[in-house]
Amino acid sequence: MINENAYTLGTKRSCIRELFEYGRARAAVVGADKVYDYSLGNPSIPAPAEVNETVAALLQDTDPLALHGYTSAVGDLATRQAIADDLNARYNANAKPGDFFITCGAAPGLCAVFGALSVPNAEILAVAPFFPEYRPFAESAGFAFRMVAPDIPDFQINLEALEEAITANTQAVIINSPNNPSGTVYSRETLTALGAILTEKSEKFRHPIYIISDEPYRELSYDGTEVPFIPGIYKNTVVCYSYSKSLSLPGERIGYVYVPASAQDAPALLAAVAGSARRMGHVCAPSLWQKVIARCTHLRPDLISYDKNRRTLYDGLVNAGYKVAKPAGAFYLFVEAPGGDANAFSEKAKAKDLLVVPGDDFGCPGYFRLCYCVSYRQIVESLPIFAELIK
Numbered sequence: 001m002i003n004e005n006a007y008t009l010g011t012k013r014s015c016i017r018e019l020f021e022y023g024r025a026r027a028a029v030v031g032a033d034k035v036y037d038y039s040l041g042n043p044s045i046p047a048p049a050e051v052n053e054t055v056a057a058l059l060q061d062t063d064p065l066a067l068h069g070y071t072s073a074v075g076d077l078a079t080r081q082a083i084a085d086d087l088n089a090r091y092n093a094n095a096k097p098g099d100f101f102i103t104c105g106a107a108p109g110l111c112a113v114f115g116a117l118s119v120p121n122a123e124i125l126a127v128a129p130f131f132p133e134y135r136p137f138a139e140s141a142g143f144a145f146r147m148v149a150p151d152i153p154d155f156q157i158n159l160e161a162l163e164e165a166i167t168a169n170t171q172a173v174i175i176n177s178p179n180n181p182s183g184t185v186y187s188r189e190t191l192t193a194l195g196a197i198l199t200e201k202s203e204k205f206r207h208p209i210y211i212i213s214d215e216p217y218r219e220l221s222y223d224g225t226e227v228p229f230i231p232g233i234y235k236n237t238v239v240c241y242s243y244s245k246s247l248s249l250p251g252e253r254i255g256y257v258y259v260p261a262s263a264q265d266a267p268a269l270l271a272a273v274a275g276s277a278r279r280m281g282h283v284c285a286p287s288l289w290q291k292v293i294a295r296c297t298h299l300r301p302d303l304i305s306y307d308k309n310r311r312t313l314y315d316g317l318v319n320a321g322y323k324v325a326k327p328a329g330a331f332y333l334f335v336e337a338p339g340g341d342a343n344a345f346s347e348k349a350k351a352k353d354l355l356v357v358p359g360d361d362f363g364c365p366g367y368f369r370l371c372y373c374v375s376y377r378q379i380v381e382s383l384p385i386f387a388e389l390i391k
């Protein structure tokens, strides 16, 4: 017999993947330059040159056994030290190497944290709009997954809805800023208010309600927008970080979980993260990439081309009559679907080889997502199609 839940997850593609595969098939028929694919968040700026130079240097100057061998499950000490040093320099975090668990990206980090916090009857709140994979990750860990209604039209946090959704079983709230799919960056004010609510509710229910802060886009913000360091605002925060987007390394699978020492039960929580990762077959994160990160924590993405795309697409859509949340971070635009039905709009767009993702799976029907880490040409050539579609 086969596990039904696993079979369903393995055979039913996400809406994003479905569109992406459709786009590839269409490209084979009409040509790649005639398909305007805004479906998938694959970075379109290369990794900084220093990353490749570091790989080359490591291949030259490191003992191959050490370079390619297993590391300890939590990750190389030098890698954890470098990450701690970077967070301390930037945010005065007071982080130590012992606060980190190095992962194969944000996704397994999230799964490890979910597994660590899942207790009988546990509930997790996800602030809409949210990354759709949170649901299968959390439910597989045993959580009841609850959505917090979106804060329309600004896509900060709907604090009233959040407060109402918290129960005695709420173990954690998962947030993601800069946000996929809205591109919103949660303000310090929003996060401070969130922290106050969680502090009060944690006292009321006599157990910590953690923030799980999913931060693959932390370094992707525009116009000087501040991306606040959340453990500095709310102490019971667990950070899941990834280099997939900040260094354009999504295929290399490298990131970390950070449990600040100031978080309640931090040592036990970090041990449970390690145990939960072990249950999923984690042995260690890729050794070569751990060593690259140990030398590259100071690197930041060059956002010029994303920013140009962001401005051109946003201005073009607004001029055409679309209502768009002004994105301050990540590489997504979230757009109100003309007529209110994002699925119908996505189908109409698809007929013109324009691929946009309806917001339903993000917990926000009536909107669609555009991932603008695409060529500038695609943006310029697709704007007339958007203009035609809104007529």
Ligand code: PLP
Pocket: 041, 104, 105, 106, 107, 108, 131, 176, 180, 214, 216, 241, 242, 243, 244, 250, 255
């Ligand atoms: N969280 C969010 C919000 C994402 O957008 C993504 C990937 O697109 C992930 C997590 C997973 O990132 P990783 O490649 O580090 O597993």
